[in-house]
Amino acid sequence: MERDALLGLIRNRLANSVEVGALDIIVEIVDGTVRLSGEVDSRQQREAAAGAVHELAGVHSVINDLVVREMKRPDGHHQMIISAERGRR
């Protein structure tokens, strides 16, 4: 399979997978070896991405360099915005 066709197939599979559903995974192909990189939301999503790609025809092996995004604690982070200036704009 042509490299660009396989790339399109992989990106489509990653986008449409119930457990992946991601458009911003970086996909590189060298001689049938697919490297996935970028950030995902969870360990399950990371493993599901590699699994979804591995089963495609034309893919010989998958290097899974995806990392799970680290999230900070949400609470206590406030930012001030000065408002009520609409009349002066």
Add this chain to the structure above:
Amino acid sequence: MIRVAAVGDLHFRESYRGGVRSAFRTVSREADLLLIAGDLTGIGRPEEAAVLRRELSIVSIPTVVVLGNHDYHSDCEEDIKSILRDGGIIVLDGDFHKLDIRGTSIGLAGTKGFCGGFGIRQITPFGEIGIKEFLGHVEEETEKLDRALAGLNTDIKLVILHYSPVIDTLAGESPELYPFLGCSMLSIPVDRHGTDLVVHGHAHHGVELGQTDGGVPVRNVAMQVLRRYYIVYDLVGTGG
């Protein structure tokens, strides 16, 4: 002071069950309302929305959302809206909602928005019908936002979009993607009607801070940018 919690791009999947509930456990104490700027679901499946609705039931403050492109992917956007609304979540799609918080009236206008590019590089309705239809969709979204804002005469006006109305918040994204991350046409009604804050998502690799040509603060609240499940904006000078 009005405290607005905001996030976008949760991309919720059923396997995340429990995660959102835990992340939003304290938001109702920290903020007066919660805004979610689209892409609530992974691939737009009603099953995802149903589980998310249960997860968000822990939030006791008003929760106002717009849908994003992921929520449209399975052609079930109307089902998703119904599921969320059944859970008491306010879903905006070219309409507005008003709240009163400690004597301050808050108006929220929201719509998904769409692509089209920015400034002098914005798409032009020239050539094939496909290009004209593409532009027609962002024009339609802009008109929806304009009509929604026109219906507001509140102390505070907030706008929720999924796509970006400004280029500022896209810094860090690949330039090739800019035309697909938003459109400056969306900023026209924001400046025309006067707005206190715009939040959007969609640009996972962008930055948080931006503003319209008219000086309206714009915040990219994609979870991937914030690296937290929400941020709280303290709107100062708003009474309340």
